[in-house]
Amino acid sequence: MNKKTIQIKEIFDLYYSAPIEVWDTFAERLKTVTFNKNEEIKFPNTTEKKLYIINKGSAGIFLWKENHPVCIDLCFENDFFGDYLSLLTQKPTPLYTVCFEETEMFYITFSDLIDLYENSKFGAKIGRIAAESLFIHKQSQQIELLTQTAEQRYRYLLSKQPHIIQRVPLKHIASYLGITSESLSRIRKKIVK
Amino acid sequence: MNKKTIQIKEIFDLYYSAPIEVWDTFAERLKTVTFNKNEEIKFPNTTEKKLYIINKGSAGIFLWKENHPVCIDLCFENDFFGDYLSLLTQKPTPLYTVCFEETEMFYITFSDLIDLYENSKFGAKIGRIAAESLFIHKQSQQIELLTQTAEQRYRYLLSKQPHIIQRVPLKHIASYLGITSESLSRIRKKIVK
């Protein structure tokens, strides 16, 4: 059993247990790619052609708002990554994606994904589980924005990703939290005291 | 072809075209239920057992924050409805659901849904499409919260649901927008001028 298979199994194990052959079917379609630090992977107003899984490193999903980028997701090891909206609709979106560090990702192309969904016994199920887990993640982000203060959201992010400060620029953490980097700076100052 | 089949087909047509038998397979499992105005459908810290589709009426998904309810979704005709997080995980969540009006819904039970997913050729695909559309919706809510002011979010909501004011209490619209009802009141006053 190769590394990819083990990893894919582990990622999905949280949601769905299946025979090892299922994960092999998925893993054997995955290719590997490495991106440089700060490399842009998908550009705004283009169509996403791949679904990624981060093996090592980190990356973000962004959109441009007036004169500054807004980060809508911070992704790390074992996270799904990419402009999922564009992937599903196969239409261009304003979203773009960037690596924060030198990052190794696995990916499956859209055409392979469709083939998997249509022709593998478990393919559609894997696709469903993936979409469901992405929904759950998005809903928790929405609930945080609706119910927590910026300081609470920052503290929670730190608790989930203690090393995020060393890995992701603060300006992107700030926009992800829905605040300016000046405000994040004030919050950090207050917390240190 | 019965009304439910037609309706289900129309809901999914946006995302996925399939032979009519597929929709019949789904529709024949749907039951119909009517709720009274302000009736609570799912209570906090319980497990969701059904996935609903609203046929006529409106309803909201809530969570309790300190001393007031926060609305995380407003649902109308042809929307999926229910505590989808709890449905997927089959675990209790703090989310609860309430009708705003007398509302007729179709529903499929969790066990029927699993059976559909596992044993119908198109079942898993329908489940995937449903989860994907819910993800897209949640992501757009997150982006609105991160990039728009409360006034912009209110105007956008009105443009999408012009009759929402007559159908949903303003206090729930306010919490959905992430503001207090006092703030919504001031925004409305300003707009009328």
Place this chain on the structure above:
DNA sequence: TATAAAAATTGACCTATGGTAAGTAATGAA
């Protein structure tokens, strides 16, 4: 239909966060 309860509005004041501008620190390219 009368009455009580709930929802919505308003005003006064407050707080978290934004905007601007300047300074400092870190990073990356030559």
Place this chain on the structure above:
DNA sequence: TTCATTACTTACCATAGGTCAATTTTTATA
């Protein structure tokens, strides 16, 4: 290693939105 660029911080003031309390309007129910 130097220099230019970018990231981060700080300070000051502005503002969107929050809090509390009072009032008006709407809704539900006896």
